[in-house]
Amino acid sequence: MNPALISRTILPGGTRLLCHPMDHVRSVAIGFWVEAGGVFETAGEEGVAHLLEHLMFKGTERRSAREIARAVEGRGGHLGAFTEKEFCCYYAVVLDDHLEVAIDVLSDILVHNRFDEEQLSKEKRVVLEEFSDLEDSPEELVHELLPRGLWPGHPMGSSLLGTRESVSHVSGETIRAYQRSLYGPATLTVAAAGRVDPDRLGSLIEQYLAFPQNGASARKIPGFSPDVRRTIIEQRQVAQVHILLGSRTEGALSETRFPLLVLNAALGGGMGSRLFQVIREEYGLAYSVYSHLSQMRSAGYMAVYLATDGSNVAQASSLLSGEIGDVCRKGISAQELSEAKEQIKGALVLSQESTSARMTRLATQELYYGRFMSLDESLSAVGRVTGEQVLEAARRLFWHQDPVAALVGPVDKEPAGLREGLVQ
Numbered sequence: 001m002n003p004a005l006i007s008r009t010i011l012p013g014g015t016r017l018l019c020h021p022m023d024h025v026r027s028v029a030i031g032f033w034v035e036a037g038g039v040f041e042t043a044g045e046e047g048v049a050h051l052l053e054h055l056m057f058k059g060t061e062r063r064s065a066r067e068i069a070r071a072v073e074g075r076g077g078h079l080g081a082f083t084e085k086e087f088c089c090y091y092a093v094v095l096d097d098h099l100e101v102a103i104d105v106l107s108d109i110l111v112h113n114r115f116d117e118e119q120l121s122k123e124k125r126v127v128l129e130e131f132s133d134l135e136d137s138p139e140e141l142v143h144e145l146l147p148r149g150l151w152p153g154h155p156m157g158s159s160l161l162g163t164r165e166s167v168s169h170v171s172g173e174t175i176r177a178y179q180r181s182l183y184g185p186a187t188l189t190v191a192a193a194g195r196v197d198p199d200r201l202g203s204l205i206e207q208y209l210a211f212p213q214n215g216a217s218a219r220k221i222p223g224f225s226p227d228v229r230r231t232i233i234e235q236r237q238v239a240q241v242h243i244l245l246g247s248r249t250e251g252a253l254s255e256t257r258f259p260l261l262v263l264n265a266a267l268g269g270g271m272g273s274r275l276f277q278v279i280r281e282e283y284g285l286a287y288s289v290y291s292h293l294s295q296m297r298s299a300g301y302m303a304v305y306l307a308t309d310g311s312n313v314a315q316a317s318s319l320l321s322g323e324i325g326d327v328c329r330k331g332i333s334a335q336e337l338s339e340a341k342e343q344i345k346g347a348l349v350l351s352q353e354s355t356s357a358r359m360t361r362l363a364t365q366e367l368y369y370g371r372f373m374s375l376d377e378s379l380s381a382v383g384r385v386t387g388e389q390v391l392e393a394a395r396r397l398f399w400h401q402d403p404v405a406a407l408v409g410p411v412d413k414e415p416a417g418l419r420e421g422l423v424q
Contacts, residue, residue, distance in 0.1 A: 006362070006372055007198040013185030013213060017205060018362045018372075019198040022355060028099045028194035029355035031091035032106050033363045035189075036182035038160040039085045039298075040219040047162015048170060048178045050083040051127055055175065056090065057081070058119045060112040063105075071105045072098075079105065083160055086221075086296050087367060093356055096195035100204055107208040110183065120172050127167050134161070138408040139288070139307065141234060142242040149229035149404035150248055150301055154222060184216025189366055193358035221298050234408045241313050241409035245320070245418065246303025247401040252295040252368045256396075258381050259389040260302060263397075264293040265340035266332045266390070267324070268304055272339060274323045279306060285316040297368050302397055310410055318417030325421030328399050331391035344382050348375060398422050 009017040038049045058065050072079040077094035079102075090110060092102035115123075134140050144159055151157030161167070188211070192201055228248075250256050268275040268291025279289045289306040304324065308316040332340070351357045352375060365372050397403070399422065405414050 008366075008372070009198075009202060011185065011202075011205065013211065014188075015185045015205075015209070015211075016189045016366055017202060018189065018191040018366055019196060019201050020193040020358055020362055021196055021198065022194050022358070025194050025355060026096055027093060027355050028096050028102070028192060028196045029091065029093045029359040030099070030102055030106065030190070030192040030196075031089050031359050031363055032110060033189040033191065033367060034088045034090075034110075034183055035086065035187040035218045035367070036088050036178075037084050037086040038158065039155045039221050039296075040182065041155050041158070041162075041178075044166075045170075045174060045178055046158060046166035047127070047160070048175055049088060050160045050162070051123065051167060051170065052175050052179055053081050053083045053088050053090075054123045054126065055115045055120065056109045056113050058113070058115045058123065060108045060114055062108060062112065068105060068109060071101055075101060077102060084296075085156060085160070086298070089363070091356075091359070099192075099196060099201075100208075103204045104208050107205075107210070110188075111209065111211055115172070117172060120175070124167055124170075127161060128164060130161055131164055131167075138236055138238050138240070138242045139305075141236075142244045142305070142406050142408040143292075145232045145234060145406035145408065146244045146246050146303055146404060147301070149232045149406060150246065151224060151299075152227060152229050154224060156221070156224070156299060180214055180216065182216055182219065183211075184214050185211045187216055187218050189363055191359050191363035191366070193362060194355035224299065228402070228404050230402060230404060231414045232404070232406045233411060233413070234406075235410065235412060236408050238409050239309070240307040241310055241407060241411050242305070242307045243313075243317065243320070243415070243418070244303050244305045244406045245324075245403050246292075246301050246406075247397040247403045249293070249295060249300040249302055249397065251298045251300055253297060256393060257295055258385050259393040260293055260295070261344050261382065262337065262340045262385045263327075263332075263390050263393045264291050264302060265343045266336045267291045267327060267394075269340065270343060272343075274327070274336075275304060275306070275320065278323055279316060279319050283315070283319060285312045285319070289320075313411065313415045314417050317415035318420060321417060321419055321421030323421070324394070324398050325423070327391075328394045328422070328424075331387050331394070334387065337385075337387050337390065341382055341385065345379050348378055348382075399424055
C-alpha cells in the first residue's frame with residue numbers, strides 16, 4: 001500500500017475521510033467506523049452498543065429492513081456490521097458502479113434509522129439466541145470468560161452481548177440516548193479502498209451523510225484496576241476441557257506490540273509453533289492448541305489455548321506451562337525468531353490482497369495511531385525485533401504477572417500443572 005496514494009480529509013464537523021484508490025480492481029469496500037464500542041457503556045447500558053448495531057438495519061425513514069438489504073445485495077454487493085470493544089463498523093463491498101448506492105444506504109441507516117418497540121422486542125430475542133449460541137460453544141465461551149478475569153468489573157472485561165438480564169430489560173430510550181451521545185460527525189471515520197476516486201468519494205459523502213450537529217463525542221474509557229480474578233471456571237458437561245491462560249499487555253500504541261507479535265507467532269501462531277509441535281504433534285494431546293494476541297488502543301492481552309480430554313488435562317497443562325516457562329527462561333532460538341518474523345510479514349502482505357482488508361487497515365490505523373503506517377514501515381518494524389525483546393515480552397506476560405486462567409468443561413478446579421512451568 002503506497003502511502004502517497006492515500007488521501008485523508010477532515011470534513012466539517014470532524015469526520016475523518018480516508019481513501020485508497022486501487023485501479024487494478026473493480027470493487028470498492030467502504031466502512032463507517034463509529035467510536036461507540038462496548039467499552040464505553042456505562043451502568044444500565046450493558047450490551048447496548050451491540051444491540052444498537054442490530055437495530056440500525058431495521059428500517060429508516062426511506063427504506064424498510066428488506067429494502068436496505070436489497071439495495072446493496074440486489075446489486076451483487078455485501079452489507080454488514082460488527083461491534084468491537086472500542087468501535088462499531090458498518091460496511092459495504094460493492095462493484096465500483098454501485099458506490100453511490102452503498103454510501104446512500106450506509107448514511108441512511110446511521111442517520112435516519114428508525115425502530116419501534118415491536119422491532120426492539122424481536123431483536124432482543126435474536127440477541128438472546130446469540131447467548132445460547134455462545135453457551136453451546138465452549139471454545140467461544142472460554143474466550144468470553146478470560147477478559148472477565150483480566151478486567152473484573154470493568155467494561156473492557158464485559159461481554160459485548162451484555163447479559164441476558166440487561167438485554168431483556170433495556171429500553172428503547174436508553175438505546176436512543178446512547179446513539180445520540182456517541183453517533184455523530186466527531187466520532188465517525190469513513191474509509192474506502194478499491195476503484196474509487198477521492199474527490200468523488202468526498203462529494204458523495206457530503207451529499208448523503210448529513211449527521212445532525214448533536215454534540216456527540218467520544219467517551220473516555222474508565223481507568224483500570226490492577227486486580228484480576230486468577231481463575232474462572234464454567235462447568236459444562238462437554239467432551240473436552242477448554243483452557244485459556246493469559247495476561248494483560250499494553251495497548252496497540254506501545255512499541256511492545258511488535259515483540260508481542262513475534263512471541264505470539266513463535267509460541268502458538270501456527271503449525272510450526274512450539275505449542276502445536278509439542279502438544280499436538282509430539283504428544284497427540286489436543287486437536288486445537290494456539291496462542292492469541294488482542295490489542296486495542298487502551299489495553300490488550302495475550303493468551304494460550306488448548307482443548308483436551310479430561311483424562312489428559314494434567315499432562316497437557318504441564319506441557320503448556322512448561323513450554324511457556326522455557327521461553328521465559330531461555331527465549332526463542334534464532335531459527336524460531338526468523339521464522340516467526342517471516343510468518344508475520346507474509347500474513348501482513350497477503351492480508352492486503354482484498355479491498356476489505358485494505359479498508360480495515362486504513363480505518364484501524366487512523367483510529368489507533370492517528371496516522372497511516374505503510375506496509376513497508378510495518379515490515380521494517382517486525383524485522384527489527386530482537387530475541388532479547390521477545391524474551392522480555394514473555395517475562396512481562398508470564399513472570400511479572402500472575403496469568404488468569406479460564407476453563408470450560410467437566411472440571412471443578414484449575415489443573416495442578418497449569419502454572420508449574422511458570423515458576424521463576
